[in-house]
Amino acid sequence: MIDLRSDTVTKPSKAMREIMAQAEVGDDVHGEDPTINALQEYCAELYGKETALYVPSGTMANQTSLSAHTQPGDEIICEYGSHIFNYEGGAPGVLSGVQLHPLYGDHGILTAEQIREAIRTANVHHPVTRVVALENTHNRAGGVVYPVEVIAEISELAREHGLKMHLDGARLMNASVATGIAPIDYVRYFDSVTLCFSKGLGAPVGSIVMGDEEFITKVHRYRKIFGGGMRQAGIIAAGALFAIRNNVDRIRNDHKNARRLAAGLNEIDGISLELDWVQTNIVIFDVDLEVMNAAALCDAMKQREVYMNPIAEQRVRAVTSLMVSDEDIDRAIATFHDVL
Numbered sequence: 087m088i089d090l091r092s093d094t095v096t097k098p099s100k101a102m103r104e105i106m107a108q109a110e111v112g113d114d115v116h117g118e119d120p121t122i123n124a125l126q127e128y129c130a131e132l133y134g135k136e137t138a139l140y141v142p143s144g145t146m147a148n149q150t151s152l153s154a155h156t157q158p159g160d161e162i163i164c165e166y167g168s169h170i171f172n173y174e175g176g177a178p179g180v181l182s183g184v185q186l187h188p189l190y191g192d193h194g195i196l197t198a199e200q201i202r203e204a205i206r207t208a209n210v211h212h213p214v215t216r217v218v219a220l221e222n223t224h225n226r227a228g229g230v231v232y233p234v235e236v237i238a239e240i241s242e243l244a245r246e247h248g249l250k251m252h253l254d255g256a257r258l259m260n261a262s263v264a265t266g267i268a269p270i271d272y273v274r275y276f277d278s279v280t281l282c283f284s285k286g287l288g289a290p291v292g293s294i295v296m297g298d299e300e301f302i303t304k305v306h307r308y309r310k311i312f313g314g315g316m317r318q319a320g321i322i323a324a325g326a327l328f329a330i331r332n333n334v335d336r337i338r339n340d341h342k343n344a345r346r347l348a349a350g351l352n353e354i355d356g357i358s359l360e361l362d363w364v365q366t367n368i369v370i371f372d373v374d375l376e377v378m379n380a381a382a383l384c385d386a387m388k389q390r391e392v393y394m395n396p397i398a399e400q401r402v403r404a405v406t407s408l409m410v411s412d413e414d415i416d417r418a419i420a421t422f423h424d425v426l
């Protein structure tokens with residue numbers, strides 16, 4: 087089977103499992119798990135943030151951050167395709183009593199000008215704009231990398247207006263590997279940053295939130311409230327620490343494979359895509375509806391052991407990861423030819 091559904095399908099390697107089996111553990115709710123403490127220190131240093139907190143998922147990393155930044159009635163500016171708007175079950179409303187103000191970006195990228203127009207004026211009728219939340223890379227836009235100069239402009243605007251900057255950095259390492267820009271040079275513009283270990287980095291569980299002490303103290307409290315306080319979780323954190331230490335560089339291969347897949351798909355009648363926008367490990371492409379729709383294509387591919395997800399009537403998302411070898415890409419392209 088060739089699994090192109092997501093980079094969340096990655097399974098821990100033998101080496102990672104061995105490290106996990108040997109992990110030293112303690113009660114993390116009391117801050118006594120040495121492996122989790124080591125992971126938090128490692129990430130905070132790598133990202134140039136004061137401190138960090140390990141949490142069970144990317145969704146919890148985003149939602150504890152948003153809760154820590156806001157009060158009920160506040161508003162968060164984000165992009166229309168963002169994960170916090172589409173794929174977190176309406177959590178900002180449920181958990182923080184805030185609303186999202188989504189704006190359409192060009193391939194997921196917002197400009198400072200768009201955000202400036204969306205910031206609320208002080209008026210009793212309006213919610214209070216409190217946070218600008220960006221996503222890098224942008225998942226639904228197809229793994230698009232946020233240009234660092236655009237981030238800098240948005241951050242300057244946010245400072246002018248006293249807004250917090252939050253980064254959903256689930257795949258920030260993909261952005262960093264693709265551009266050669268160090269993570270620290272992306273995250274210096276943000277008050278809060280998340281990173282997922284269980285996507286392209288290949289660990290089985292967990293994400294991390296980073297920021298200053300005051301912010302992380304609040305995140306810690308929300309992690310407990312949301313039921314995310316774990317105990318001897320050093321066993322899973324050891325996988326995350328292994329991943330961040332060993333699996334960043336190999337992401338390059340996922341990007342190469344995504345580009346090869348995109349180039350192969352681009353040659354096939356009935357498929358269209360924007361090659362220039364395949365920047366990391368995600369390939370989004372459209373199927374000609376006169377040939378078949380996205381769901382039918384994915385079904386036909388699945389029967390031939392190649393798995394992908396339709397994300398709209400015409401649109402399919404394919405994601406490369408450490409579960410997908412170079413040969414798998416050749417086989418997947420041949421299977422597309424077969425089906426189409």
Ligand SMILES: Cc1ncc(COP(=O)(O)O)c(C=O)c1O
Pocket residue numbers: 094142143144145146148169221225254256257282284293
């Ligand atoms: C950009 C982005 N943010 C957050 C998440 C949430 O991660 P989790 O599934 O661990 O909650 C995902 C998951 O795919 C994601 O793609």
